[in-house]
Amino acid sequence: MVEPKLRQAVAKYVREHQDEFIERLKRFCRQPSVSSQDLGIDEMRELVLRELQADGVATRVLPCETAPPVYGELQAGRSKTILLYNHFDVQPPEPLAEWTTPPFEPTVRDGRLYARGATDNKGNIVARLSALQAIKHVIGEYPINVKFLIDGEEEVNSPSLPALAREYRDLLEADWVLWEDTLREGDVPVISLGSKAICTLELRCKTASTDFHSAFAGVYPSAAWRMVHALASMKDADGKILIDGFYDDVRKPSPAFQKLQKEQPEVDLEAITKKFGIRRFVGNVGAQDFRRQYVASPTCNISGVSSGYTGKGSKNVLPAEARARVDMRLVPDQDAQKAYELLCRHLKKRGFDDIEVIPDRYGSKASMSAIDERALDVLVKAVECGYGCKPIVESISSGGTPMWIAAEILGKPVMAFGVGHPSHRTHAPNENVMLSEFSAQILTMAEFFLGLGTDGGTA
C-alpha cells in the first residue's frame, strides 16, 4: 500500500531523528502528572498544549469539573479523519525505594528509557507525534486529518470523559478511533478492538462481635465458613459462574468477530503449562478454545480472601470476620451495576444476608466496536512492517480502559495499539520503554497513517 521508496525515506528520517524523539519523550516524562495525587496535572496539560502547538496542531482544552483533557486538530484537508486517544496522566510512582533512578528523572540505560509514563502513556503520545512529524518532513503534508483527545484522568477512571464525549460528539467526529495502548502476548504485538468492563467488590462477613475459641465451632457461627459457602455458591469448580442471571445479557459476538477469532493463531498451551507450572486450566479448556474463552468469557475472580489467622504457629480461633475481594470482568452488554445487583440478590436468595457486598469500582463499560475491515487490515500490515511479525487481533481485551466511549458514544470503529510490552513494567516501579520498541512504534504509526491515506484517505 505504502510505496517502498516512501517507507524507506520515513525510516531514514526516524533513524536520523531518534535522539530528538527520545529527548522529546524525556521532556514529557520529566513533568510529574499523577492524577490520583493531583500532582502536576495542570503543568503537564500546559506542556502538552505547547508540544502540540509546536507541531502545528490547533489546540483547545475541553472544560470539565475534574481534570480537563486536551483536544487537538491537524486539519490536512483530507476526506478521512482519525481520532487519536491518549492520556497525559500517570500512575503514582510509589514505592519510590524500588526505583533504580527517580521516576521523574528519565534515564537511558541498557537500551531502555526509564521513567514513570515512559510507556503508559507518554511513550505512545510521543511515538504518534514523531510519526506525524516524520511523514510531514518526508512528503510535506499529512495523508489524513488527525484529531487528538488527550485525557488528564485516565488513571483515575476518566470520570468526565463520557459526558465530554457526548457534549463534543461533533468535534470528535472521525472515521476511526485509535486507542492508546495494548499489551503483547509474549513478544507478539496485539491489536485490540474492544475491552471488558470491570466491577470490583468487597464481600464482608461478620458473624459475632468477637472471635471465639475454636472449641465453640460446633455451635457458634464462623465467618470463614460463611464466606467459603457464599463464594462457593458463586462459581462452580469448572469455572461456570453461578450468580443467577449473570450470563443473561452477554451479547453474541457478530459473525465478523467470530471470523476474526477463528483467524487468530492457537495458543501454545504446552509452553504456558511449562513456563508457569500450571496443571489444569479453567474448565480444562484446550488450545483450540483457549483464546475464545479468554477473550469472550466474563470472569469472576477472587483477588483476595482472608479470615482468622494463617501466620506462624497455630491459633485455634473461630473467626468472627471474613472478607473477600472479587473482581468481575464483563463483556458487552453486561453492566457492572447490574452485576453487583445480581450478586446481592443471589446471596440474599440463598440466605447469605450476613454477607455485605460493598461495590468498590465500576471501571468503564465493556465495548465491542464495529469492525472496519479495511482499516484493521492497514493496521495489521503496519504492525507487520514495524515489528516484523503478524500481530494477534483480540476482539475484546480484558482491560478496563474507557474504549467504550469511542465504540458506544462516538459510535466509531476503534482499534487499540501501542508500545506496551511485559518488560516495560507499566504501573510498577522502574517503568520503562525499550528504545527499539519505541522506534518500531513510530514506524508502525507512520505506516498506518500513510496506509489509511493512500488507500482512500486522500481528498
Added chain:
Amino acid sequence: MVEPKLRQAVAKYVREHQDEFIERLKRFCRQPSVSSQDLGIDEMRELVLRELQADGVATRVLPCETAPPVYGELQAGRSKTILLYNHFDVQPPEPLAEWTTPPFEPTVRDGRLYARGATDNKGNIVARLSALQAIKHVIGEYPINVKFLIDGEEEVNSPSLPALAREYRDLLEADWVLWEDTLREGDVPVISLGSKAICTLELRCKTASTDFHSAFAGVYPSAAWRMVHALASMKDADGKILIDGFYDDVRKPSPAFQKLQKEQPEVDLEAITKKFGIRRFVGNVGAQDFRRQYVASPTCNISGVSSGYTGKGSKNVLPAEARARVDMRLVPDQDAQKAYELLCRHLKKRGFDDIEVIPDRYGSKASMSAIDERALDVLVKAVECGYGCKPIVESISSGGTPMWIAAEILGKPVMAFGVGHPSHRTHAPNENVMLSEFSAQILTMAEFFLGLGTDGGTA
C-alpha cells in the same frame, strides 16, 4: 457429708492463712518454666519437689527422655486413693510488651495475682496443696491417700506421658483421678468428665509458579477458588461435616452420659445472642439441643484462610497460592490420624489433588471417662460449698488436655475441676488469678477431699 463444724474450722484456717498460700503461689510463679522454650524446667521441677517434701509428700521423678514429671504420695493409710494430675510448665509469656507487670514477677493488684502460670497451672497446684494443709492442721490427718502426678510438658502436648502412664500404671493406681483445670461457663463453674481430641492441619494450594493479572481469570487456574471449593466440599452450610466416613467412629454416649446431659441447665441463648451479636447458631440449633451439640459433636473449624490481597486499595491479582488452617475436635472413638487420612482421601476423590494437606498437631486423644456417680456427687457438692452455686457437668469438654491417659490407660473415672475463669487470661498476657477464686478453690478442694473420705474413704 462434711460436718458443718469441721467445714467452718477449715474455712477459718484458710482465711487466716490466705497470705501464706498466696506467698507460696508467688514462689511457684517466680520461677519461669516455659516448656516450649526449655526455660527453667529443671529448676521448676526442683522447686516442686522441695515444696511437696515440705508438706510431707514422698516424691520421686519419673525418668523419661523429654521433661520428666514429678510423682508424689501422701500415704494416709486409707482404703481409697485419689490421683491429682497437674503440670508445672507454662505457656510462653510473649508478647512481653503487653504485660502490665513482668510475667515472672508475681504482683497483686485489684484483688488479683498477676503472673504467667497464676491460673494455669500453678494456681491449681497450690490450691490443692493448701487444701490438704488446711485439713491436716484441722483434723491432724488426711482423709484419703493422695497421689500427685505433676507433668513438666503439658503445654507441649505431654509427649512422654502415655508411655510413662503405661510403665507406672501400678504406681499411679487410684480410685479416682482429678484432672488439672476447667473453664467456667460465664461465671458458673464447670466440672468436666472428658475431653475432645484435636487435629490441626494446614491446607495449601499452589496452582502456578506466579500470580497473574486478574485479566486471565477466564483461563488460568486460581488457588483461591480451588481452596474455596475444596473447603466447601468438607462441610455444608448447616454445619454438617461432609468428609467421607468422618462420623463413622463416633461412640454413642452411654445412658449415664445421656442422663447427665439431660440434667444440665439449658443455655440462655438469648443472652449469648445479645452479648455477642450472633444472628444464628450452627445448624440453627435451639436452646434445648445447644449443650448436647456443643459437647457431643466433633467439629471442623477454619481457624484461618488467606489468598491473594485483601489490604488497602485493590490489586487485581489472580492468586496462585492459598492456604487454610483447619482444626478438628474429635470425640471418642474418632482418631486424629484417621481424620487426617479421611480428609486426604476425601479431597483426592473429588479431584483436589492440587490441595496439599499438612498435618500440624495431633493433640491428645478424645476421652470419655466412666462416671463414678458418688465421687461426682461429692465434687458437685464441694463446688456448691466453695462457690455458692451448682456447677455444670460437661461430659466432654472441647479441649486438648491429655485426660484420655486417665480414662483410657489408667482406666479410672476422671473429673476435671480448677480455678480457670474467662477473666484469668490463661495463655495470654496478664494471666492472673482472682484471689477470691483462689480461696474458693481451696475450700472446694478441702470439701472434696473430706467428702471422699467421710463418705466411705476411711479405712
